[in-house]
Amino acid sequence: MGKRQVKFNNLVPATKVTKELQNAFLKVLDSGNYILSKNVLEFEEKFAKYLGAKYCIGVGNGLEAIQISLMSLGIGKDDEVITTPISAVATTLAILAVGAIPVFVDTKDDGLINEGLIEKAITKATKAILPVHLYGNSVNLEKIQAICKQYNLYLVEDAAQAHGSSFTGKKLGTFGDLGCFSFYPTKNLGALGDGGAIVTNNKKNADVCREIRDYGQNKKYHHVRFALNSRLDEIQAALLYIKLKSLDSQNNQRRRLAIRYISHLSNIPSLKIVKADNLNNANFHLFVIRAKKRDKLMGYLKRSGVQTFIHFPKIIPDQPFLKPEYGNLSLPNARKFVKEILSLPLYPEMIIDEVDYTSKLIKNFYEPKN
Numbered sequence: 001m002g003k004r005q006v007k008f009n010n011l012v013p014a015t016k017v018t019k020e021l022q023n024a025f026l027k028v029l030d031s032g033n034y035i036l037s038k039n040v041l042e043f044e045e046k047f048a049k050y051l052g053a054k055y056c057i058g059v060g061n062g063l064e065a066i067q068i069s070l071m072s073l074g075i076g077k078d079d080e081v082i083t084t085p086i087s088a089v090a091t092t093l094a095i096l097a098v099g100a101i102p103v104f105v106d107t108k109d110d111g112l113i114n115e116g117l118i119e120k121a122i123t124k125a126t127k128a129i130l131p132v133h134l135y136g137n138s139v140n141l142e143k144i145q146a147i148c149k150q151y152n153l154y155l156v157e158d159a160a161q162a163h164g165s166s167f168t169g170k171k172l173g174t175f176g177d178l179g180c181f182s183f184y185p186t187k188n189l190g191a192l193g194d195g196g197a198i199v200t201n202n203k204k205n206a207d208v209c210r211e212i213r214d215y216g217q218n219k220k221y222h223h224v225r226f227a228l229n230s231r232l233d234e235i236q237a238a239l240l241y242i243k244l245k246s247l248d249s250q251n252n253q254r255r256r257l258a259i260r261y262i263s264h265l266s267n268i269p270s271l272k273i274v275k276a277d278n279l280n281n282a283n284f285h286l287f288v289i290r291a292k293k294r295d296k297l298m299g300y301l302k303r304s305g306v307q308t309f310i311h312f313p314k315i316i317p318d319q320p321f322l323k324p325e326y327g328n329l330s331l332p333n334a335r336k337f338v339k340e341i342l343s344l345p346l347y348p349e350m351i352i353d354e355v356d357y358t359s360k361l362i363k364n365f366y367e368p369k370n
């Protein structure tokens, strides 16, 4: 097998889309309106419609989407929020940003929060559950919604990796009191900079989130609450509006490539593929395997020209700034998971040949043919 280079991702849009993005950018430039104007409104409407939600509020990034959501529910000092130890650190940072306490619940073999362990973590101080649809795979919303109902808890979904994924035919982000998205460039719907959104079906939640993202004003220079400045800007909104048009086809392309990986890799005893039970529900934000001798495999792939990453190399409570307080928590599954996972290259424009090459290398690593 001749050596080649397989990139993990490629964020440069296809040429056809680039022209459209350039035109949209120039239109905003010429408009003279750069903050909370027509393009943000149009994108919010389009994204809400795409998801099947009533309201969308464009914000600065995914972390602040969660922070603002929690603020809008009145969650603050000493309240407890149940969440997962495996996510981008932003999920926990948002909880800490409102003064609340993250309560970490161990994960299952697929890296998603173990809904069977949530009830044990509920106390009098618990106000909300903040699960993460890791890699675009849905948590068990049926069970989590039932727990929220029984214990009168809010549900805030971290759908930052789950644009276009669904559960029982309904889009993720629309199950909770609020759903939070990031448009960080690597996401399935990525901006050309930072961006985020909150979706909800509740008008009051939507109004409060709108106020919080914009200095707490409900009309100009009339500030009714403590707030942030976290506004999706006009340029990113205009670009996202265009990119949203191809989200489904790009997710389908990711799925096709993932299915190809699965066909190559599913019979290797030394690895397990982390995937949704129903592949049609997932957006394949990342293609993740659990691999024996993970670090050696990663090194071998790197030497063979294939770029891989680990999402995420440490559970959040073991990050240096949290370790003194949370490092002793018993989270055996999550800690084992992060030692074994490896994210393989996957992006819509990737070619099948690259999937085949990467898969062959992995097979060769575990079953060398000399």
Ligand SMILES: Cc1ncc(COP(=O)(O)O)c(C=O)c1O
Binding pocket: 061, 062, 063, 064, 087, 088, 090, 091, 132, 158, 160, 161, 182, 183, 184, 194, 195, 196
């Ligand atoms: C699961 C999850 N939550 C939250 C975030 C935070 O998003 P952002 O980087 O836009 O603040 C990310 C993105 O990295 C994420 O993957």
